[in-house]
Amino acid sequence: MTRYFVRKLTIYLLTFFLAVTIDWIIPRFMPGNPIQTMLSRAALRAEAVEVMRGYYLKAFGLDVPIWQQYLNFWKAVFHGDLGVSVYLFPKPVIKVIAEAIPYTLAILVPAIILSWIAGNKFGAFAARRKWLDSTLLPMGYFLTATPYMWLGILLAWGFGVALGWFPIAGGYSFAMTPNLSWKFFLDLLWHWFLPFASLFLVMFGGWAIGMRKYDHL
């Protein structure tokens, strides 16, 4: 048992180390220089370019030797300090993530939980009825093999564009600012439904056929 956990833990740590390292390597060694890109659109004269380059190098922590940048990156990872965004300068990366994560969780968590419950229940239910087993369950194979984003496009086209039942853009109505009211909540739910459905249906298909298999054992 201990050996099992030690082995697992080693693999996880190694994965973590490699993931962080790769994450550090990719933006530093890919072609293109983001600071150059930021500076070139500003149409500054040569001295000013140097001053601004100094700011940006410091802001992104690129003004120290490369090995130190790597060590600093590890230090920052453990402090939850992800630095300043290049793409959304001068916003801190942590703030960028904080602003985006509610949307991710609000779609992922209900999709995972609800698809697990509904998929298993439906799988078990269908496996006991031959006509469902041979008609609806194959749909499960189809759904689970569908890429989310492709199903998302189909849903947006069908229910958003063709039928016009759901919005095709935005996290909430463009006519609203976020507020604690039923109206806003329902609007949020309305914008939430199609993205949620694209994940839910794919996962639902997976759970349903999985449950059916176990049910037959």
Next chain:
Amino acid sequence: MRGKCWIFLGLAVLSFGLAFGQEFPRNETLYISGAAWGPPTDWNPFITWSKANTSGTVGLIYEPLFFYDPVKDELIPWLAEYGKWKSDQLFEVKLREGITWQDGTPLTAADVVFTYELGKKYPAIYYSPMWDYLESVISVGDYYVEFSFKRKPLYQEFMNNLYNIAIVPKHIWETRTEEEITSGANEKPIGSGAYKYYAHGPDRNVYIRNEDWWGIKLLGLKPAPKYIVEIRFATNNLALGSLLKGEIDLSNNFLPGIANLASLGYVKTYLPKPPYMLSANTAVLFLNLTKKPLNDPAFRKALAYAINVDAIIDRAFAGLVSRASPTALLPHLSKYVDQDVVARLGFTYDPAKARQILAEAGYKDLDGDGLVEAPDGSKIYLEVTCPFGWTDWMEAIRVISESAQAAGINVVYRYPDYGAWNTALVTGTFDMTLNNWASLSNTPWTVYNLLFNHPIRDIMGSGNFGRYNNPEIFALVDELAATPPWDEEGMKSICSKIQEIFLTDLPMIPLWYNGLWAQYVEFVWKNFPGAYEGRPHWLPCTWAGYWQMGGLHTLCVIEPAK
């Protein structure tokens, strides 16, 4: 289980950061799109490159001394009541009396002096080069500002800056550090303009009308929409769909299908006939003159004759743009085009002529593959590039490659990632690439400053990417910059000399005018500008830098449709 969902949704609602808000009434709200390409990040008028994403920062929130009307080619006094040259080295501005900042503080000459002097204090401010010739900017009383110059100023640059430099409130900015001023986010901006910051999200900016705006009384202008919601759509298809449904009123996106929709009457555009759009800037094919055989003027000329611009207009832009003048000047500056020079040295699409020029210059197909070799017998291989994802330009460089191949020149197309493209552009490692960074302006100097930017440095960030090194033309561009705007004949004569050298050497090839993309539907708002039926003439554009070139005036002339 349902409880958990409620918690997460509740968290999602709370974490937006705004505790309350309301729904914008449709008949008081103008929905626009087409300016932003990324989420809003800052409202700092001194960070120029990110303003596309918060384009209202200059024009709606902060205002310059003057506005500019490109259609009539005239400066419009704005914060300034007037500006006049008291001598050729002294410019006086009289501010309007009764302007206040959005926090109620009066706007005075001290704010103007403070803003201009930021450029003297900090080299990272984009207009700091002006201080090479500015002696001082001083306030005389509360309403007069005097700009005096050490020597004859670069008039063209100075006048251009008059409608681009946004005046900021001294009482708010004077306590900030250099870093905050030159690269701070400036959240919750306080300006003097017709709109105030209201809210933002990753895909939107919301502005609310400033009911106490000075212009209502002093200019007799009042913007019609109470709210402006600017939306960034993930794709142009979404923008098109929303426009046709009337969910947005004005779109400044490039939408290839518009020519059809406009001719069928589904949407309105500025021009009732092709190309439907006004011209916004010139797309120029930059050639790297440090590489063979692009260093040979005859080869470049052959290339210019080989490129089928009409096919680009047709295939890449579905007829929404027009062919550029070989001089690169936009139509509203055509008085500076020397037609005689163009007639003698201009070029058109003529593959036979391209082949003839190549043959005369010693480029021959030695190995019979249909492509010419250089006079020294070496094979020619050139790449033409544009950033990946810029679909109209991607199609354009496919046409460039095909038509060059058809004339016997081996040009292939490549789409690097934007970052890699940009680095190759400014460090001069590309072969041939498209660029259009000189925006619509009041002077021919802007585009010639892009094409013939100098001196040649390791990094050419603001133009002359192909490193064309010709001191004669550099001197002419400097002379143009220093020509007073009232000396129109002088400007014409210098432009003519520039064009003579430009078209003789042809170090880069102007191809077409990118359009001022604008399409609108009039379900909620009507009387959008256009060149017909007695409509207002203002540029209906919401891009960064265009609010003061017609965008704000557009808001003041539209009316509720019902």
